[in-house]
Amino acid sequence: MNLSSFIDVFHAWPSLLNGLVMTVMLTLVSSFLGVVLGTLCAWGSLKGPKAVRWFIRGYVEFFRNTPFLGQIFFIFFGLPALGLRLDPVTAALVALTINLTAYACEIIRAGIEATPAGQFEAASSLGLKPAQAFFLVIIPPAFQRVWPAMTSQLVIILLASALCSQISVAELSYEANMIASRTFRNFEAYIVVTLIYLGLAVLFREMLTWVGRRFVYGEFATGAQR
Amino acid sequence: MNDFTTWDVFRNLLAAVPWTIYLSLIAFAGGAAVSLILLSLRFAFPRVAGRPVRLYVQVFQGTPLLMQLFLVYFGLALMGVQTTPLFAASLCLSVYSSAYLTETWYGCVLAVPKGQWEASSSLGLKHWQQMLLIVLPQALRLSVPPTVGLMVQIVKNTSLASIVGFVELTRASQIIANATFEPFLAYGAVALIYFVICFSISLCGRHLEKRIRI
Amino acid sequence: MSNLASSAALAQASPSSAPSGHAIELVGVNKWYGEFHVLKDINLKVHRGERIVICGPSGSGKSTMIRCINRLEEHQQGTIIVDGIELTNDLKRIDEIRREVGMCFQHFNLFPHLTILENLTLAPIWVRKMPKKEADELAMHFLTKVKIPEQAHKYPGQLSGGQQQRVAIARALCMKPKILLFDEPTSALDPEMVKEVLETMVSLAEEGMTMLCVTHEMGFARQVANRVIFMDAGQIIEMNEPEPFFSNPQHERTRLFLSQILGH
Numbered sequence: 001m002n003l004s005s006f007i008d009v010f011h012a013w014p015s016l017l018n019g020l021v022m023t024v025m026l027t028l029v030s031s032f033l034g035v036v037l038g039t040l041c042a043w044g045s046l047k048g049p050k051a052v053r054w055f056i057r058g059y060v061e062f063f064r065n066t067p068f069l070g071q072i073f074f075i076f077f078g079l080p081a082l083g084l085r086l087d088p089v090t091a092a093l094v095a096l097t098i099n100l101t102a103y104a105c106e107i108i109r110a111g112i113e114a115t116p117a118g119q120f121e122a123a124s125s126l127g128l129k130p131a132q133a134f135f136l137v138i139i140p141p142a143f144q145r146v147w148p149a150m151t152s153q154l155v156i157i158l159l160a161s162a163l164c165s166q167i168s169v170a171e172l173s174y175e176a177n178m179i180a181s182r183t184f185r186n187f188e189a190y191i192v193v194t195l196i197y198l199g200l201a202v203l204f205r206e207m208l209t210w211v212g213r214r215f216v217y218g219e220f221a222t223g224a225q226r
Numbered sequence: 227m228n229d230f231t232t233w234d235v236f237r238n239l240l241a242a243v244p245w246t247i248y249l250s251l252i253a254f255a256g257g258a259a260v261s262l263i264l265l266s267l268r269f270a271f272p273r274v275a276g277r278p279v280r281l282y283v284q285v286f287q288g289t290p291l292l293m294q295l296f297l298v299y300f301g302l303a304l305m306g307v308q309t310t311p312l313f314a315a316s317l318c319l320s321v322y323s324s325a326y327l328t329e330t331w332y333g334c335v336l337a338v339p340k341g342q343w344e345a346s347s348s349l350g351l352k353h354w355q356q357m358l359l360i361v362l363p364q365a366l367r368l369s370v371p372p373t374v375g376l377m378v379q380i381v382k383n384t385s386l387a388s389i390v391g392f393v394e395l396t397r398a399s400q401i402i403a404n405a406t407f408e409p410f411l412a413y414g415a416v417a418l419i420y421f422v423i424c425f426s427i428s429l430c431g432r433h434l435e436k437r438i439r440i
Numbered sequence: 441m442s443n444l445a446s447s448a449a450l451a452q453a454s455p456s457s458a459p460s461g462h463a464i465e466l467v468g469v470n471k472w473y474g475e476f477h478v479l480k481d482i483n484l485k486v487h488r489g490e491r492i493v494i495c496g497p498s499g500s501g502k503s504t505m506i507r508c509i510n511r512l513e514e515h516q517q518g519t520i521i522v523d524g525i526e527l528t529n530d531l532k533r534i535d536e537i538r539r540e541v542g543m544c545f546q547h548f549n550l551f552p553h554l555t556i557l558e559n560l561t562l563a564p565i566w567v568r569k570m571p572k573k574e575a576d577e578l579a580m581h582f583l584t585k586v587k588i589p590e591q592a593h594k595y596p597g598q599l600s601g602g603q604q605q606r607v608a609i610a611r612a613l614c615m616k617p618k619i620l621l622f623d624e625p626t627s628a629l630d631p632e633m634v635k636e637v638l639e640t641m642v643s644l645a646e647e648g649m650t651m652l653c654v655t656h657e658m659g660f661a662r663q664v665a666n667r668v669i670f671m672d673a674g675q676i677i678e679m680n681e682p683e684p685f686f687s688n689p690q691h692e693r694t695r696l697f698l699s700q701i702l703g704h
Contacts, residue, residue, distance in 0.1 A: 066417045367553065
């Protein structure tokens with residue numbers, strides 16, 4: 001292996017770029033959906049009717065205790081037996097979102113449980129409705145408390161999206177496989193793509209830290225962090 | 227068109243369970259060994275070893291396990307090392323797990339309250355005595371829940387070994403799905419089996435956590 | 441700096457000053473946290489057997505000052521001499537001093553994974569190299585003294601706050617320290633438990649232990665202190681015997697502080 005053996009890999013930059021765009025799209029869409037749905041699930045699992053609570057608990061436990069690879073296979077290859085045929089990209093988005101929602105729900109729930117009960121009581125005593133109390137008073141400090149954990153989980157989703165190549169979604173690692181089999185430069189192709197992932201992960205983490213500072217921690221950070 | 231009963235599917239999948247468990251045990255043992263070495267280095271020589279260990283953790287936590295697996299698989303071949311899927315998967319999963327274990331256990335040591343260091347200092351204990359008698363026993367207790375969580379992650383991560391052709395649960399389910407044309411059953415069944423394994427580990431962890439709380 | 445060091449050496453060498461001299465001596469001690477000047481020119485001499493109570497508003501540097509005495513905090517300027525040994529970066533000397541100086545913390549800082557007895561015997565066994573049996577006897581002696589020998593085999597989490605603080609005092613005593621430092625020992629306690637801890641401290645004082653105590657328990661100060669110190673903004677503002685200190689404080693800030701904590 002020397003520098004020239006990387007040239008074949010770099011020649012394939014347009015497909016790498018396409019893969020990069022797909023990976024970023026998968027990550028951003030599933031991150032957004034997963035955090036929103038995870039918050040709703042956290043609410044449901046704490047304040048919903050008993051049946052809803054049990055359903056959400058079961059869903060969270062099931063998806064946290066099975067491999068993502070199995071989940072994506074089941075959704076893409078298994079569901080058509082029920083007449084639900086998804087194209088690879090949709091299947092990948094569904095799998096990533098469902099998986100992340102389970103984790104996000106658990107993370108946010110932990111944040112809410114660490115919020116003193118007095119907060120909810122104070123909000124209620126001011127006349128806020130339960131949903132208002134939840135989303136205006138309980139959620140912001142809970143998010144603030146768990147944002148570092150959430151950041152890690154979102155980075156994990158970015159990295160897990162590499163498995164979407166296994167159902168032939170044309171993201172980064174799929175392109176790496178393509179380049180590897182076209183050029184026979186297996187190692188070089190994977191090194192380059194691994195480094196791209198590393199860069200993406202670092203950038204994504206930075207971005208989430210910025211998002212946290214801008215929207216999650218806000219002005220009350222220093223006061224409320226104690 | 228189909229001679230396989232549901233039981234046949236489960237029976238064939240269950241035959242692959244030991245391989246998933248072996249691989250998980252290897253990955254955990256290997257990962258724990260590597261991370262104990264890294265942690266000792268980090269605590270013994272914080273100035274010299276701090277940065278390299280942090281970098282190691284960041285690199286392995288910042289890249290997909292799938293890419294690491296391919297790199298190990300093809301990298302070993304490139305170096306002329308004859309490799310098997312089991313060896314490549316074991317090596318890769320151990321290294322990957324070690325990054326997460328190192329990060330987690332380091333956090334557990336830091337999570338022991340500062341007052342414990344101060345109280346043991348004021349009694350005149352030496353640094354190694356503080357570490358061994360006061361801090362590590364408490365860190366060990368703190369580490370139980372996250373370590374159990376990581377064990378579950380490791381079991382799930384062994385599914386990636388299927389991609390380099392190692393026949394464990396996930397690979398078995400693929401084979402069965404292709405042979406029976408019953409992907410719904412095969413992938414559904416394998417998910418259930420994973421769930422039983424992983425959820426039992428989680429439950430054991432919760433039980434252990436309650437027992438050691440003081 | 442060099443003449444300070446040599447005067448310390450003199451103090452150590454001359455036989456008249458070592459045994460009979462001061463238990464603790466702080467000369468021109470300064471400390472900064474970054475830009476923040478926490479201790480400003482602290483001068484304090486504590487005689488052997490003397491009991492000193494330090495009070496002052498929060499953030500006045502009183503805890504920092506006593507934490508400098510056993511090197512939980514490092515001072516940046518000036519000299520601290522404890523029992524004739526000057527505090528420097530020499531780890532051996534720090535260990536030597538810590539063996540002679542016991543400390544009790546606001547939050548007790550008992551070791552939660554060890555029983556009460558093990559909490560007490562840990563340092564005698566590992567630092568003083570005492571045989572386990574002897575250490576156990578010593579520990580039971582001091583547990584009896586703080587009136588909770590029956591708790592020896594429980595864990596700290598099973599005890600009330602007042603009991604935990606008494607265990608912490610017994611733990612410090614097991615090292616047979618020459619000096620005891622208390623950092624707000626009753627501030628984290630429920631009111632009904634303050635008394636039992638103060639009683640323990642009073643009985644120690646009556647036995648002639650050298651004590652430095654950061655506390656706002658002014659009744660305790662009146663009863664046992666030889667001197668009371670008021671600190672504010674990193675300085676010793678006023679230092680006097682309890683009677684004149686409380687009845688006739690010299691400084692406006694002391695008056696204000698005392699009226700705030702005694703006023704209601």
